[in-house]
Amino acid sequence: MVYNEIGKTGMRVSSLGFGASSLGGVFHSIHEEEGIRAVSVALDNGINFIDVSPYYGHLKAEIVLGKALKNIPRDKYFLSTKVGRYGADGVNTWDYSASRATESVYESMKRLNVDYIDLINVHDIEFQAGMEGGLQKVVDETLPALVELRKKGVVGHVGITDLQPENLRWVIEHAEPGTVESVLNFCHYCLNDTLLTEYLDFFEQHNVGVINASPLSMGLLSMRGAPDWHPAPKALKEACARAAAHCQRKGYSIEKLAIQYSIGLSPRIATTLFSSANPQNVLKNIQYANEPMDEELVKEVQDIIGDQMGVRWRNS
Secondary structure, three states: OOEEEOOOOOOEEEOEEEEHHHHHOOOOOOOHHHHHHHHHHHHHOOOOEEEOOOOOOOOHHHHHHHHHHOOOOHHHOEEEEEEOEEEEOOEEEEOOOHHHHHHHHHHHHHHHOOOOEEEEEEOOOHHHHOOOOHHHHHHHHHHHHHHHHHHHOOEEEEEEEEOOHHHHHHHHHHOOOOOOOEEEEEOOOEOOEOHHHHHHHHHHHOOOEEEEEOOOOOOOOOOOOOOOOOOOOHHHHHHHHHHHHHHHHOOOOHHHHHHHHHOOOOOOOOEEEEOOOOHHHHHHHHHHHOOOOOHHHHHHHHHHHHHHOOOOOOOO
């Protein structure tokens, strides 16, 4: 496993990171015991970065992860969670106020069975962009609350996350220098979309580390195909399905190619998050990351995706 520093944080993390959204049953129902084993397998095989959120599974992901971490030495992993996006009883809610952000951190620590968070993020800031105060509220209220917790040693570092990289850039430009230490962007450095590369110079100029997520583009780049709720347009889904079938004919799974491609910008992208509550799939993804990539197949796949390369969608 290759390890890279996230920006200037001092956190040297595995190029492949564990996204714990699957522990909340976000993609399909899970067996809790199997999910707990998946975390142990990841940590035992070189992964040392775990990302979660109270939103995933409406608290369930943090609760299950907390059970998994209960008896694991705290120095064996870096832990990232989020504030701002929540949910309960099947209803999504957003609250980017300073008071709710502060409360949320302490609530997450309790669920996670830890006494500090290595990286705390403002979650999916595009939703605040559409609310009263817009992104300026993240700058004026949410981030200062997290910086205060950083000063107290409750959290180690502060970041922001979003599907839309232009929102990440805007907040960095308008916040006090050094406030934002990392960004997490998803579905924009994978086989069908490389938009994130257009922002790497900017992030580096501001000493901001980059975390990439969803190398399978939320299921687009898989033999199973995108779930029904996936917001991508039909033409993109069909193009990715053709690419997956082509990989299958070549005896090379598109999941393998997608994982390998998404970690290919290490160390400029410090870590790429995948999510699985299945221990065997965790091992498989780690194996993929440690094998050479078929460069010619990448070109073939991207040619098949064709004019759907880089097609975007809104978060949901």
